[in-house]
Structures are given as C-alpha cells and as structure tokens.
Amino acid sequence: MKKERKTREPLVHITKRATIPLWKAILVRVVAILIALVISAVVVVVFTHKNPVEVLRAMFNGNFGSARKVLFLLQRTAMLLCISLAVTPAFRMKFWNIGAEGQVLMGALAAAACMFYFGKTKMPNWLLLILMFAASLIFGMLWAIIPAIFKAAWNTNETLFTLMMNYVAMQIIQICVSIWAPNGSGVMGHINPTTYKGWLPDVFGQKYLINIIFVTILTGILFVYLTFSKHGYEISVVGESENTARYIGINVKKVILRTMAVSGLICGFAGFLLVAGENHTITKDLAGGMGFTAIMVSWLAKFNPLIMMGVSFLLSFLHLGGVQVAQDCRLNESIPEIITGIILFFIIGCEFFTRYKLNFRSAGKEEAK
Amino acid sequence: MKKIIALIIAIVTVFALAACTTTDKKDVTMDNVKIGVICLHDENSTYDANFINAVKAVQAKLGLKDEQVVIRTGVDESDACYKAAADMADSGCDIVFADSFGHESYMVQAAKEFPNVEFCHATGVSAKVQNIKNFHNAFASIYEGRFLAGIAAGMKLNEMISSGKITAEQAKIGYVGAHPYAEVISGYTSFFLGARYICPSATMKVVYTNSWFDIAKEKESAESLIKDGCVLISQHADSEGAPKACQAAGVPNIAYNVDTTHLGPDTAIISSKINWEPYFELIINAVVKGEAIPTDYCGDFSTGSVALTKLNDKAAAPGTAEKIAEIEGKLKSGEIKVFATDSFKVKGETLSEYKADVDGDYKGETNVIHDGFFDESNAKDFRSAPYFDIIIDGITVPES
Numbered sequence: 001m002k003k004e005r006k007t008r009e010p011l012v013h014i015t016k017r018a019t020i021p022l023w024k025a026i027l028v029r030v031v032a033i034l035i036a037l038v039i040s041a042v043v044v045v046v047f048t049h050k051n052p053v054e055v056l057r058a059m060f061n062g063n064f065g066s067a068r069k070v071l072f073l074l075q076r077t078a079m080l081l082c083i084s085l086a087v088t089p090a091f092r093m094k095f096w097n098i099g100a101e102g103q104v105l106m107g108a109l110a111a112a113a114c115m116f117y118f119g120k121t122k123m124p125n126w127l128l129l130i131l132m133f134a135a136s137l138i139f140g141m142l143w144a145i146i147p148a149i150f151k152a153a154w155n156t157n158e159t160l161f162t163l164m165m166n167y168v169a170m171q172i173i174q175i176c177v178s179i180w181a182p183n184g185s186g187v188m189g190h191i192n193p194t195t196y197k198g199w200l201p202d203v204f205g206q207k208y209l210i211n212i213i214f215v216t217i218l219t220g221i222l223f224v225y226l227t228f229s230k231h232g233y234e235i236s237v238v239g240e241s242e243n244t245a246r247y248i249g250i251n252v253k254k255v256i257l258r259t260m261a262v263s264g265l266i267c268g269f270a271g272f273l274l275v276a277g278e279n280h281t282i283t284k285d286l287a288g289g290m291g292f293t294a295i296m297v298s299w300l301a302k303f304n305p306l307i308m309m310g311v312s313f314l315l316s317f318l319h320l321g322g323v324q325v326a327q328d329c330r331l332n333e334s335i336p337e338i339i340t341g342i343i344l345f346f347i348i349g350c351e352f353f354t355r356y357k358l359n360f361r362s363a364g365k366e367e368a369k
Numbered sequence: 370m371k372k373i374i375a376l377i378i379a380i381v382t383v384f385a386l387a388a389c390t391t392t393d394k395k396d397v398t399m400d401n402v403k404i405g406v407i408c409l410h411d412e413n414s415t416y417d418a419n420f421i422n423a424v425k426a427v428q429a430k431l432g433l434k435d436e437q438v439v440i441r442t443g444v445d446e447s448d449a450c451y452k453a454a455a456d457m458a459d460s461g462c463d464i465v466f467a468d469s470f471g472h473e474s475y476m477v478q479a480a481k482e483f484p485n486v487e488f489c490h491a492t493g494v495s496a497k498v499q500n501i502k503n504f505h506n507a508f509a510s511i512y513e514g515r516f517l518a519g520i521a522a523g524m525k526l527n528e529m530i531s532s533g534k535i536t537a538e539q540a541k542i543g544y545v546g547a548h549p550y551a552e553v554i555s556g557y558t559s560f561f562l563g564a565r566y567i568c569p570s571a572t573m574k575v576v577y578t579n580s581w582f583d584i585a586k587e588k589e590s591a592e593s594l595i596k597d598g599c600v601l602i603s604q605h606a607d608s609e610g611a612p613k614a615c616q617a618a619g620v621p622n623i624a625y626n627v628d629t630t631h632l633g634p635d636t637a638i639i640s641s642k643i644n645w646e647p648y649f650e651l652i653i654n655a656v657v658k659g660e661a662i663p664t665d666y667c668g669d670f671s672t673g674s675v676a677l678t679k680l681n682d683k684a685a686a687p688g689t690a691e692k693i694a695e696i697e698g699k700l701k702s703g704e705i706k707v708f709a710t711d712s713f714k715v716k717g718e719t720l721s722e723y724k725a726d727v728d729g730d731y732k733g734e735t736n737v738i739h740d741g742f743f744d745e746s747n748a749k750d751f752r753s754a755p756y757f758d759i760i761i762d763g764i765t766v767p768e769s
Contacts, residue, residue: 066459072452174579182731184549184758186579187446187471190478279448281474286447326442330435332411333443 014356032350036343048329062324075208076316078215084297084308085222086266089259092303094239099162101291102169103264107140107271112282115191115198128198140268141261148260152253170284190280200277211277223305403437405457409469411442414582416607419626420468423645446471454479458486463656480504494729494754496664508753509668510746512559514641514675516707518623519563520696521639521689525621526568528686537570543594544575545604545611555755556605559707575766584608628678638685640678647672667748708743713761725756
C-alpha cells in the first residue's frame with residue numbers, strides 16, 4: 001500500500017520580508033491612512049448623519065480654514081515635534097524614557113517661577129528670558145537624569161521610574177500654583193499680563209512663530225547630532241548591544257547619563273517654549289499629554305528627526321481637524337481622540353505589512369515548484 | 370528637506386493670508402448674529418452641561434441656526450482658550466462666551482485684540498478692574514438658590530431626627546467641594562446656613578477634590594464622608610461621582626447645576642442652579658440692538674437666573690416644596706438675608722466688618738459687611754462673582 005503523504009497547506013501563510021521597495025513601503029502607509037480617514041468619516045457620519053464630504057471638509061477647514069488656523073497647526077506641530085525630538089536620543093539607546101511629560105512640566109515650572117519672581121523686579125526682559133531658558137533646561141535635565149543615575153548605578157527599571165516622575169512633577173506644580181495664586185482656585189492665568197515680562201516676542205507680528213523657528217533649527221541640530229556625531233554613534237551601539245559597546249571601549253554608564261541629560265535638556269526647552277512662547281502660565285495640564293504622544297511620534301518615525309516632522313504634522317492635523325469636526329457637528333471633545341486613535345491603529349497596523357508578506361495558497365505552490 | 374520647504378511655504382502662506390484679513394463691521398441682525406461658547410469640559414460635566422443646555426435653549430427660543438451658535442468643549446484654562454476665542458472671532462462671531470474661571474486672562478487677551486467682538490466671561494472677577502469696553506463678567510446670586518437647597522436639606526434632616534433614624538447631634542452634612550475657592554466656600558456656606566435655618570443642630574464637614582471634574586475622586590470623597598457619619602451629602606464638583614455614590618449608599622443628596630434624579634432616583638432631593646438662559650438672551654439681544662452689555666452682570670430671582678430643579682418627592686421630606694416657596698418669598702422681600710451676620714459666627718465672634726478681595730489681587734481691601742449682613746455678589750458696588758471666603762463655625766474643612 002502506498003502511503004500518500006500530503007501536508008495540508010493553510011490558505012495563507014506569513015513570511016518575513018527581507019526588504020521592501022521604498023515605493024511599496026510608502027504605498028502601504030498611504031493606503032492605511034486613507035482607509036483610516038474613510039473609517040473616521042464613517043464613525044462621524046454614524047453619529048451625526050451628516051454628509052461624509054462635509055466631515056472631511058471640516059477636518060481640512062480646521063487646519064487650513066484661516067491664516068490663524070495654519071499658524072495654530074504649525075505651532076502644535078512644532079511643540080509635539082520638540083518633545084518627540086527630546087525622547088528620541090534615549091529611545092535610540094533603548095532607554096525607555098516615558099517621563100517626557102514630567103520633564104517638560106518641570107522645565108515649564110522653572111520658566112514660570114522665574115517669570116513670577118523676577119517679573120516684578122527691574123530685570124530687563126532679555127535677561128529674564130535667558131534666565132528662564134537656562135532654568136528650564138536645568139530643571140528638565142535634572143528630572144531626566146535622576147532616573148538615569150538610578151539606572152546606571154543600580155539598574156532600576158527606567159520605564160516605571162520615569163513614569164512616576166511625571167506625577168511627582170504634576171503635584172509639585174499644583175503646590176506652586178496654590179502658593180502663587182492663593183485664592184484657592186488652583187489656576188494662575190497669565191503671569192505678568194500687563195508687563196509681558198518673560199513673554200517671547202512676536203516675530204513678524206505673528207504669535208508662536210518664534211517657537212516654530214526654534215524647533216525647526218533644533219530638528220536640524222538633533223539630526224546631525226544623532227546621524228553624524230560620535231555621540232550619536234555611541235548611542236546607537238549602546239542601543240544595539242551594551243556588551244558590544246563595552247567591548248569596543250564605550251563607557252556605557254557615561255553614555256546613558258549623557259544621553260538622558262540631552263533628552264532632559266530638550267524637554268526643558270519644550271517647557272520653556274510652552275510657557276514663554278505660548279501659554280504664559282503654568283498648570284499641570286500644560287503639556288496636555290504630548291509627552292506621551294511624542295513617544296508614538298518618535299517610534300512611528302523610526303527615531304528619524306526628519307520623518308518626525310511629518311508624523312507630528314499628521315497628528316496635529318488630525319487633532320485640530322477633529323476639534324473642528326466636533327464643533328461643526330456638535331459632538332464633544334472625544335471626537336478628535338477617536339479619530340486620532342483610528343488613524344494610529346491603522347498606521348501601526350500597516351507596519352505588519354511592511355515587515356511581513358502574506359502568501360496565499362496558490363502563490364505558495366508556485367514557489368514550491 | 371522637502372518637509373522643511375513645505376514648512377517654509379506654509380509660513381509664507383500665513384503672512385500672505387494674514388495681510389488680507391479685514392475688520393469690516395457687519396450689520397448684526399437676528400439672522401446673522403453669531404455667538405461662540407467656550408466650555409472647559411463637555412456635557413458630561415454638570416457644570417458645562419448647564420451652560421450648553423442654556424445656550425441651546427436660547428438658540429431654539431430666538432430661532433437661531435446651528436451655524437450661529439458655535440460650541441467648543443474641552444478648552445483648557447491655558448492658551449487653548451485664547452486660540453479658541455481668536456478663532457471664533459475670525460470666523461465671524463459677534464460674541465464669544467467662556468464658562469470657566471481660569472479662562473479669564475485669555476479672554477482679556479482676545480478682547481484687547483478684537484475690539485469689535487464682545488467677550489463675555491462667566492465667574493470672572495476682573496471686568497470692572499480691566500476697563501476694557503468689550504470685556505464683560507457675569508454671575509448670579511446663586512447663594513440664594515443654595516440657601517433654598519439648604520432648606521430642603523434641613524427639612525430632610527428634621528425628618529430623619531423626628532423619625533428616630535438619627536439624633537439631633539448626628540445631623541451632620543458632608544460636602545464634596547472642588548477647590549478651596551470663594552465660589553465654592555460661598556456656595557457651601559449659604560447651603561449650610563439654609564440647612565441650619567431649619568435644623569439648628571446641623572453641622573457640616575467639607576472635603577476638597579482639588580479638581581472641578583474628577584469622577585473617581587468625587588465618588589471616593591462622598592463615600593468617605595458617608596463612612597464618617599454624614600447623613601446627607603451635597604457637592605460642588607461637576608461629575609456624577611457623588612450623586613451615584615449616594616444612590617448606592619442610600620444617602621440623600623443635594624446637587625448643583627443639573628437635575629440628578631436620573632443618577633439617584635431614590636436619593637436625589639433637589640438641585641440649585643444658575644439658569645444662564647436670561648444672560649445668553651440678554652447678550653444676544655444687546656448685540657442685535659446695538660445696546661451695551663453690562664460690564665458685570667449678576668442675575669437673581671427677578672431675572673430668572675437663580676433656579677431650583679424639580680423637587681424629587683420620592684427623596685424629599687414632606688412639606689419641603691411649601692417651605693421652599695415660603696422662604697423664597699422672604700428672600701425676595703428682603704426679610705431674610707442669607708449672610709445675616711447674626712446667623713453665623715467665626716471663631717465664636719460675630720463679624721461686623723470684613724475686607725474681601727473684590728479686585729482679584731489676592732488681598733482683601735473692600736469692606737463688604739453693612740446693615741447687618743455680608744453683601745455677597747453685589748455687582749453694582751462690588752462684583753458679581755462670589756467673595757465670601759470665610760470658614761464659619763459649624764463647618765469643618767481640611768487643615769491647610
């Protein structure tokens with residue numbers, strides 16, 4: 001009797017792609033975003049019974065409806081980008097710093113404290129701004145370097161440590177606000193609203209433009225630092241393998257501390273911009289969760305500062321578009337978050353298709369021959 | 370590189386478009402008047418729901434289209450408020466309204482930038498001091514409404530005492546407050562004075578959540594107060610946390626701003642609320658007719674701004690409705706003053722003078738006690754937003 005051995009072949013099997021052509025990689029992502037946009041529109045239409053075209057138009061109007069809206073879009077992009085840049089050096093090193101929110105807030109708090117205490121003195125505005133700048137950087141750095149010291153010295157878990165530091169920062173801000181605004185309301189409003197002490201000046205008559213310019217410059221600097229400098233190389237090696245790094249004579253502890261200091265400095269800078277260039281106040285919600293969104297931006301951009309520009313732009317576009325949709329369709333503030341969630345789901349999901357290939361049964365047979 | 374170029378192009382566009390903006394003033398009629406409403410949270414917060422419902426009701430009453438009433442929710446007390454206000458002004462709003470105390474300085478900033486748009490801010494304190502023609506504050510003498518809600522609480526306490534459920538000494542009220550801020554302190558003190566007017570042995574314990582909206586914390590606070598022996602709960606914090614905790618524990622509850630009967634069908638007695646409809650109507654009509662909006666507006670019983678929600682007979686003590694009607698009449702006639710100085714003591718003393726912080730610089734400077742009462746929310750002489758920030762005897766607050 002002849003035994004016929006036949007393996008049952010599944011309808012689909014998955015193989016890892018070695019490489020993917022650039023056009024295909026881009027196509028996959030574009031298709032993912034388009035599908036996500038369609039689904040977001042469907043969700044909104046289900047809730048509002050409005051024409052989907054109208055919903056997409058609101059999405060677009062929310063970002064490009066007026067000159068001011070374009071400025072808001074760029075400002076939001078800049079701030080998100082700045083914080084994303086901040087977390088990137090640590091991530092390249094596979095140091096999971098999720099404390100950007102707290103580091104930004106501490107930078108912001110330092111700037112606000114300078115504004116509050118020196119705004120009443122005769123200190124010239126340029127000097128005050130420099131002082132705020134320096135204080136923000138130092139505070140941001142300190143908040144980042146504390147967990148790094150613990151990691152380097154005792155190998156503590158940096159993810160939990162940096163996460164907890166966020167909440168500590170928020171509570172410190174609450175305490176400061178209750179001291180600075182002793183009426184018990186828990187909000188300060190503008191600091192120096194009549195003297196404008198510690199407010200970054202408008203450039204070309206435009207608010208926020210100075211933030212946008214600063215962050216653009218910072219992006220270039222960080223790109224060069226990570227890609228072409230010796231420090232950048234060391235960061236990559238430590239990220240790939242600490243043992244390799246040690247073997248080739250890199251002082252791993254030093255690199256961890258130095259890189260977290262850089263992360264913290266940039267977070268502090270973001271805090272400075274949030275206070276001096278945008279809000280002119282301090283609240284525990286000032287970073288508005290951008291410290292966490294930035295992690296996603298950094299990852300989605302594969303830690304490349306130039307791609308991060310695009311990703312921050314996309315996320316800011318979605319947020320502001322969602323706000324407009326909510327306003328036009330009388331939905332609440334959850335809509336921007338739902339839309340962003342759907343789109344992120346698809347973008348992250350499509351990564352699967354850039355890394356793996358689906359082989360259908362017929363295709364598999366051909367390969368066997 | 371391409372993205373940098375794109376960015377530069379976008380920036381250039383900003384300038385190009387900015388150069389084209391004009392500030393023509395249109396002829397405002399009921400058909401084209403446009404109002405923008407900025408809310409701190411969305412309708413899940415009872416506080417914001419109260420504003421949203423009011424503006425929608427006025428929209429229906431005046432026959433305005435949806436495009437004429439723009440509502441934006443979830444606007445933080447930061448530059449986000451300025452951005453929302455400026456954007457609304459750009460899009461042709463004749464009035465921009467903001468609902469939270471922390472929005473104030475951002476509204477002022479926008480008011481200075483857009484002199485042709487009216488900026489109205491609820492609960493704010495600075496319109497009289499700022500002296501900006503198009504910036505206005507508004508509030509209501511809600512302490513009178515709170516006093517009436519307190520009457521309902523007192524009736525309930527008396528019912529519990531006479532039925533033997535508690536002794537007179539156990540008539541302890543629990544209060545979940547948001548921030549230790551004059552608006553909250555004035556609210557719970559007037560509520561407490563109302564309750565004590567009916568039930569003289571009543572005392573009250575206050576806890577703060579340090580947030581205007583925190584469902585979990587408000588729920589926990591209410592539960593801890595109940596555990597601590599409080600037999601009736603009220604709150605000035607904006608979520609469903611406390612009313613639901615009361616329903617679960619079977620403890621009577623008195624709310625603020627919206628009817629909470631659906632959250633506590635057996636326990637929600639009544640809510641006092643500021644009815645914002647008269648104010649929304651007033652500012653829209655003023656803009657259409659080209660009249661001035663009051664710099665500082667304080668609504669009261671006569672304008673319909675101070676209101677109570679429907680009494681829930683299932684939870685309230687018998688005779689509550691009649692008692693409330695009686696006291697309301699006495700408040701209107703001036704026979705009863707909520708903050709009559711002989712009705713409360715501070716550290717055992719009766720107050721004859723109190724310097725309140727009326728101009729919002731954190732320093733008390735204006736005596737607001739005269740003719741035997743604390744003159745709260747007097748928009749004419751002082752300001753509409755509350756300034757009663759005294760802890761009176763009978764109320765315990767957390768140590769600070």
